[in-house]
Amino acid sequence: MAIVGPADSVSLAYAVALERSDILSPQGIVYQDAAQVPEIMRARCPEFDMWLFSGIVPYHYALSVATHKPLFYLPHTGSSLYRALFEITYIKNLKLHRISFDTFSQVEVEETFKDINLPLPTIYVKPFSDVASAKEFANHHYELWQAGKIDIAITCFLATYEKLKELGVPAFRVWTTRSNIRTTLDVAINSCLAQRFKGSQLAIQQIAIDEYDNIVRASSSYNVKRMEMCLYKILVDYAEMLKGSLVSRGDGQYTLYSTRGILEDSTHELTVIPILEEISCQVKGAVSGGIGFGVTAYDAEQNAFHALGIAQQKGKGLWMAVNDEREVIGPLSSAVYLKYSVQADAAACKQMADQLNLSVTTVNRLLAVIDKLDKDTIGAEELAVYLSITSRSARRILTILVENGLAEFAGEEMLAKGRPRKLYKINLQLLLEHLHHED
Missing domain, CATH: 1.10.10.10 (Winged helix-like DNA-binding domain superfamily/Winged helix DNA-binding domain)
Incomplete structure (x- = not known):
């Protein structure tokens, strides 16, 4: 797990993550500015199974990077505010009269005061938005302080906190709690394990030459053999791409065994079948396919036959998929449309x-x-x-x-x-x- 954020947040999250060292190997990555996240991810994405960010801002930057790796962030929930309020009232002995907040919503701030039975002071809230930055939040707090509208600023960002302190604004930083970190780590670990389990599921493809019996009756046995040999060569290459195993069942029918993770990567999450264009150009006949996933080999095989049946009901040369939840996906297209799926x-x-x-x-x-x-x-x-x-x-x-x-x-x-x-x-x-x- 990559733990990404400013130094203090990374240090705290890393210490908590070490509690799960039986299953988790955390590594901290410190940045100076959240805008560095996309560059960090593009350079180091292959090193990690999942990414944990110190807050919603670096997480938002991470979403701009194309990756299938699970992404998570540490939430600054209402409970995270308790620590800041405790520091203000009991450590610094300051009064809660007029305060500005960032990242939180108005409702979250109001509910926090209600939960700890404190009277709600005059508050100014600037919720997080997609275009928000630490600099923008610092300006928000500073302008309110300069206008005499607030006595205290509470922020979730280290850069904002440091800038406000530099400007002389009484500022306090919200930290995520250890409890929140543990909860997020549990979610991340379970999600990663589920994805890994799903990726290792058996994937079975049932492939058949459409109207094979009619083709046999209307053509010579040599032409039928040539068609089968041509298709078999394409399928052998396809099986090699999927690191799978191909079995010929006779009468123009084939079964290909592979794993779900490799298949989904090769089909761009079940949107294209990379060999369809080659089949349509080289094989003198329509070829349909059914993809089946399942926890057991039996389930995957049944789903694959079900998908093939649906494909052949819909027409000729179609490919369908049925996943482990019995959901039907398709028809899948040919890889000729790489101009949108790759470029x-x-x-x-x-x-x-x-x-x-x-x-x-x-x-x-x-x-x-x-x-x-x-x-x-x-x-x-x-x-x-x-x-x-x-x-x-x-x-x-x-x-x-x-x-x-x-x-x-x-x-x-x-x-x-x-x-x-x-x-x-x-x-x-x-x-x-x-x-x-x-x-």
């Missing part, structure tokens, strides 16, 4: 997802679907099938794209029964430009 920065994709009020996975899969369909118009029902969501949810996504100028209503399609189906034209180029602009 686009993960943080930029997250910004785009936040702006559209969608998950990053949904944005990735939406782009993959558009690429796979090879057309720019789509209806909500069709999108729902490809994203494995309800038609209502698909309509919501399309409405969001329209509202953001990334899609437009393209008319209606008359159906044999029922009301006409609305079609939407998605501007893929604009969508990609929007993504890279965020970057």
